[in-house]
Amino acid sequence: MPRRIIAVALVAAVAAAGIAYRFWPGDVHTGSSAAHGAKIIRYDVASRYVHRTLPQTAATPAGGGNGRPLLVFLHGRGANGHESNANGAFFAALAGLGDRAPDVVFPDGAFGSYWHRRGSGDWTRYVLDEVIPQALRRLKADPRRVAIGGISMGGFGAFDVARQRPKRFCAVGGHSAAVWLRGADTAPGAFDDAADFARHDVVALARVRGRAAWGRARLWLDGGTADPFRPGGEALATALRIPMHHWSGGHDGGYWRAHYARYLRFYADALAAC
Numbered sequence: 319m320p321r322r323i324i325a326v327a328l329v330a331a332v333a334a335a336g337i338a339y340r341f342w343p344g345d346v347h348t349g350s351s352a353a354h355g356a357k358i359i360r361y362d363v364a365s366r367y368v369h370r371t372l373p374q375t376a377a378t379p380a381g382g383g384n385g386r387p388l389l390v391f392l393h394g395r396g397a398n399g400h401e402s403n404a405n406g407a408f409f410a411a412l413a414g415l416g417d418r419a420p421d422v423v424f425p426d427g428a429f430g431s432y433w434h435r436r437g438s439g440d441w442t443r444y445v446l447d448e449v450i451p452q453a454l455r456r457l458k459a460d461p462r463r464v465a466i467g468g469i470s471m472g473g474f475g476a477f478d479v480a481r482q483r484p485k486r487f488c489a490v491g492g493h494s495a496a497v498w499l500r501g502a503d504t505a506p507g508a509f510d511d512a513a514d515f516a517r518h519d520v521v522a523l524a525r526v527r528g529r530a531a532w533g534r535a536r537l538w539l540d541g542g543t544a545d546p547f548r549p550g551g552e553a554l555a556t557a558l559r560i561p562m563h564h565w566s567g568g569h570d571g572g573y574w575r576a577h578y579a580r581y582l583r584f585y586a587d588a589l590a591a592c
Contacts, residue, residue, distance in 0.1 A: 352406030354413035355380030359456065363425070363448050368439030372426040374449065375404045378457055379412055379419035387420040387463035387488070387589035388453060389582075390445065392472030392479075395430045395496070395505075403469060403574075411578035418586040420465070423453035430507050432496070433468075433475025434518045437510050445479050446486070463592045465585045467491030467538070469574055470547075471508075477520045477532070477554070484533030488592030489585055491538040493577070494569050497521060497550030521550065524557035532558075536588040540577065542567035 346352045356377040364371045379386070393403050404424045412419050427433050431441045445466075454461050465488050468476045473495025480490040498504045501515035509515040516522075523531050540563035541551045547569065555562035563580075567573030 346404055346406060346409060352409060353377075354406070354409040356409050356412060357383070358404075361452075361456065363444075363452055365439070365444050365448055367443040367448065368428075368431075368441055370428075370439075372428070372444075374426065374453070375424040376453055376457060377404070377409065377412070377422045377424075379415070379421070381417070383421040384458040386457075386459050387465065387592070388450070388457065388459040388461075389420040389422045389585050389589075390450060390453070390464065390466040390476075391422055391424050392433055392445075392466070392468030392475045393424065393427060394468070394470030394472055394494075395432075395508075403472075405575070407575040408578050408582075411582045414579055415582055415586050418590060419582075420463075420585060420589055421453070421457040421459045423449060423457070425449040427472070427475065430471065431475075432471050432478075432508050432518075434478050434514075436514055441475075442479050442482050445475075446483055450486075463488055463589045465489035465491070465535075465589055467493065467581065467585065468495075469493050470496045470569065473497075473539075474520065478518050480535060481520070481523065481531045484531065484535065487533070487535045489536045489538070489588035490532055491581060491584060492540075492551070492554075493574060493581060494541045494545050494547060495539060495551055495554070496547055497554050498547075499550055499553055521554050521557060524554055529558045529560070536584070536591075538581075538584050539563065540565070540580075542569060542573045544568040545573075 348358045359376045362371050433441045466476045473492030480487045501512045537560050539555045552562050
């Protein structure tokens with residue numbers, strides 16, 4: 319059987335069983351060319367807040383991780399989505415930062431948690447009180463310099479998590495952030511109900527409190543010119559009085575891979591000035 323078919327069949331079987339996979343062909347690993355010199359670390363977090371054990375992928379840049387700042391990078395909706403960001407393009411951009419490169423952790427947020435407190439668990443506390451402390455300890459990163467960002471579901475999650483503890487983060491970034499203006503327009507499963515959406519409506523929060531809701535963190539939003547989330551992202555940027563960065567493209571991996579270097583320069587600059 320061809321190797322690609324075996325890999326696809328394996329992923330499908332694991333997803334159907336509801337099991338978080340540990341390693342499959344295509345993962346970036348220490349010593350692979352796709353890692354670009356980074357050390358890749360995998361471990362589990364047994365979460366008391368979401369009542370399950372979730373795999374984490376973390377990376378220290380070439381030269382070691384001790385004392386570096388930490389970037390928490392949240393994946394988008396989709397099974398095993400953290401691996402879709404921990405890829406060769408991301409690590410090439412990380413290597414391009416040289417000595418300014420942060421340590422990075424890619425936590426698992428399940429298929430569609432949207433990274434907020436809801437019926438399935440408190441995903442916010444999972445990130446704040448389990449993912450970050452364990453990553454800081456394992457990577458020996460600087461606890462005073464932490465940034466959070468993410469893709470799509472993770473971009474929304476980064477803003478929703480950071481506003482719960484605004485003094486914690488030096489920077490917050492949303493890349494094609496999954497932001498809706500009305501609860502009725504949200505994707506199935508993104509929120510438990512209308513009340514859940516209202517509790518986590520980051521646009522409404524920004525319109526009332528502005529960027530003060532995120533403390534002194536530097537803020538970033540971007541999205542493709544053809545991204546269906548463009549109206550929500552622009553509304554959030556307007557409320558925050560920050561630029562909405564637009565480049566050609568849609569809501570897909572090709573767009574994000576093309577701009578990882580820009581994203582990581584933003585985080586590196588913010589962490590250096592924190």
